[in-house]
Amino acid sequence: xxxxxxxxxxxxxxxxxxxxxxxxxxxxxxxxxxxxxxxxxxxxxxxxxxxxxxxxxxxxxxxxxxxxxxxxxxxxxxxxxxxxxxxxxxxxxxxxxxxxxxxxxxxxxxxxxxxxxxxxxxxxxxxxxxxxxxxxxxxxxxxxxxxxxxxxxxxxxxxxxxxxxxxxxxxxxxxxxxxxxxxxxxxxxxxxxxxxxxxxxxxxxxxxxxxxxxxxxxxxxxxxxxxxxxxxxxxxxxxxxxxxxxxxxxxxxxxxxxxxxxxxxxxxxxxxxxxxxxxxxxxxxxxxxxxxxxxxxxxxxxxxxxxxxxxxxxxxxxxxxxxxxxxxxxxxxxxxxxxxxxxxxxxxxxxxxxxxxxxxxxxxxxxxxxxxxxxxxxxxxxxxxxxxxxxxxxxxxxxxxxxxxxxxxxxxxxxxxxxxxxxxxxxxxxxxxxxxxxxxxxxxxxxxxxxxxxxxxxxxxxxxxxxxxxxxxxxxxxxxxxxxxxxxxxxxxxxxxxxxxxxxxxxxxxxxxxxxxxxxxxxxxxxxxxxxxxxxxxxxxxxxxxxxxxxxxxxxxxxxxxxxxxxxxxxxxxxxxxxxxxxxxxxxxxxxxxxxxxxxxxxxxxxxxxxxxxxxxxxxxxxxxxxxxxxxxxxxxxxxxxxxxxxxxxxxxxxxxxxxxxxxxxx
Ligand code: IVH
Numbered sequence: 001x002x003x004x005x006x007x008x009x010x011x012x013x014x015x016x017x018x019x020x021x022x023x024x025x026x027x028x029x030x031x032x033x034x035x036x037x038x039x040x041x042x043x044x045x046x047x048x049x050x051x052x053x054x055x056x057x058x059x060x061x062x063x064x065x066x067x068x069x070x071x072x073x074x075x076x077x078x079x080x081x082x083x084x085x086x087x088x089x090x091x092x093x094x095x096x097x098x099x100x101x102x103x104x105x106x107x108x109x110x111x112x113x114x115x116x117x118x119x120x121x122x123x124x125x126x127x128x129x130x131x132x133x134x135x136x137x138x139x140x141x142x143x144x145x146x147x148x149x150x151x152x153x154x155x156x157x158x159x160x161x162x163x164x165x166x167x168x169x170x171x172x173x174x175x176x177x178x179x180x181x182x183x184x185x186x187x188x189x190x191x192x193x194x195x196x197x198x199x200x201x202x203x204x205x206x207x208x209x210x211x212x213x214x215x216x217x218x219x220x221x222x223x224x225x226x227x228x229x230x231x232x233x234x235x236x237x238x239x240x241x242x243x244x245x246x247x248x249x250x251x252x253x254x255x256x257x258x259x260x261x262x263x264x265x266x267x268x269x270x271x272x273x274x275x276x277x278x279x280x281x282x283x284x285x286x287x288x289x290x291x292x293x294x295x296x297x298x299x300x301x302x303x304x305x306x307x308x309x310x311x312x313x314x315x316x317x318x319x320x321x322x323x324x325x326x327x328x329x330x331x332x333x334x335x336x337x338x339x340x341x342x343x344x345x346x347x348x349x350x351x352x353x354x355x356x357x358x359x360x361x362x363x364x365x366x367x368x369x370x371x372x373x374x375x376x377x378x379x380x381x382x383x384x385x386x387x388x389x390x391x392x393x394x395x396x397x398x399x400x401x402x403x404x405x406x407x408x409x410x411x412x413x414x415x416x417x418x419x420x421x422x423x424x425x426x427x428x429x430x431x432x433x434x435x436x437x438x439x440x441x442x443x444x445x446x447x448x449x450x451x452x453x454x455x456x457x458x459x460x461x462x463x464x465x466x467x468x469x470x471x472x473x474x475x476x477x478x479x480x481x482x483x484x485x486x487x488x489x490x491x492x493x494x495x496x497x498x499x500x501x502x503x504x505x506x507x508x509x510x511x512x513x514x515x516x517x518x519x520x521x522x523x524x525x526x527x528x529x530x531x532x533x534x535x536x537x538x539x540x541x542x543x544x545x546x547x548x549x550x551x552x553x554x555x556x557x558x559x560x561x562x563x564x565x566x567x568x569x570x571x572x573x574x575x576x577x578x579x580x581x582x583x584x585x586x587x588x589x590x591x592x593x594x595x596x597x598x599x600x601x602x603x604x605x606x607x608x609x610x611x612x613x614x615x616x617x618x619x620x621x622x623x624x625x626x627x628x629x630x631x632x633x634x635x636x637x638x639x640x641x642x643x644x645x646x647x648x649x650x651x652x653x654x655x656x657x658x659x660x661x662x663x664x665x666x667x
Contacts, residue, residue, distance in 0.1 A: 033621025065209030118172025189419030443509030594622030603638030
């Protein structure tokens, strides 16, 4: 291929990949299965490797994050990025409405939007290309974080509009990514982020864009900055235009004619807020017409035509009566506050992680204190502060032990970690947590073997190591409390069934550091047998897409341990399958009837578990989502299907029963 041909080919591939990307990340409606996307991406990477002079920053290959940078450059905002005045009550909203109406002396329409709890960013496009992304900074001068923003897949790298345009919005971290990130941080003994907003901000302020690329950030665009050619007369039309240009806008906005309607919208979201998959901290109310916005103008700090209603952060006061220590699967010792039960944001809270000793010192938390608690980002209970005026003098300071509370061996603080760790590989607490993980749903998924039963078996000395699960004896089990013939037989059957699990479940269950469920699947698909995986060296592992150096290193170290190899040989001897039984990469059918389809599962399933059905559909190129919408292609309805079924009927979505799914999968 010559340069000209490569140029044309690259252009075409980029356009196609940009389209796929938009369908997947913005519209949530992919038209092709993931492997088709991967295939095209591979072609583009290969071509760009052959013709490196054709690589441009707006190529879809550049989303994974390029080289680290030394510092962020400063960016001057041509149109200042202002913040908004706040309203904390209905009265504040009515006062705002009165000021607006007095200022305009005519009727007004408002647009209400969700106030996304992330950080404000500005994106500049020139000749249809994303050229610069910046933080708000002090409103006039921000920082150039283009390299990091480019990794957010819902940000288009190209748009179909040649005139220069600066758009603004909120970058954020979805709740699921936040929880996963913090879980990983705690596992590694690192300090978790206090809330999704800090996590998003922390990720975008990394000098190494590869880190941001892994953080699963997202964005909603809600406004326009500098835009010479802009002619649209209202904010609502601008939102529509942004959407048409390929930007991700939040769908939950509404036009309101009166402040009562606005208040109604606010109250609805106070209720519905927990259903969202991202954090919001209020509602933003904007005057719709641009000429009216201009007439109202600005105060020194904020526009007169908009206001942010802030939801009250629900807090509660309770007593901290003890601090408990727990040893996790990887040996990290975590202190947890035991609280007198108290209701916050919808649920009863009795425990709150205190993370580590530094945090306890910082907040000066003592046993017996009266404390204020809240749910950080409305998810995780957190001790906000101590009510010092309630102290009686009886409170006790807390110190982390120097020995493991479970096995007594000395705790260590690894370099650059805030956490204390027990490094005894035979520590019973770690073994027990490891077993609980091994049998859990995303791992070996052994029915009837939950946390309680593992604890019981562990206490009774029937299991210590993973292999012991497969050596359980019926007679011994029958001796245990609350274990009748039927439950013992069911348990043994479930254990037996689990022996046939595909490799990825075993891999995830083994608890190799940094190997989550998704990575386990990638490894299983790639290596197909545990023997091939345990022979792989660093180079072979890092050659696998999605396997980074840290993970590869951890896998190599893991399989270098003699006791690990003994365990695997023992599991094989006990009859466990150690091969991948899913659809092999090479066998994936492009013409599968599920390819590119968006599918929803509902009702009680009998022939499969939900997870199984989901995995099968996904390996065949389908996408499984949680709710029925116009984008849904197919609903699989098990027994007693409820509202999703009704919705699918209403939208004329194709509906199958479980048997039809089974037949299709068997084919
Ligand atoms: S409009 C001049 N709309 O809230 C108006 N802001 O203090 C600029 N935010 O800095 C903001 N969601 O970071 C607007 N739908 C939304 C928003 C939103 C979140 C943030 C933004 C801004 C702060 C307001």
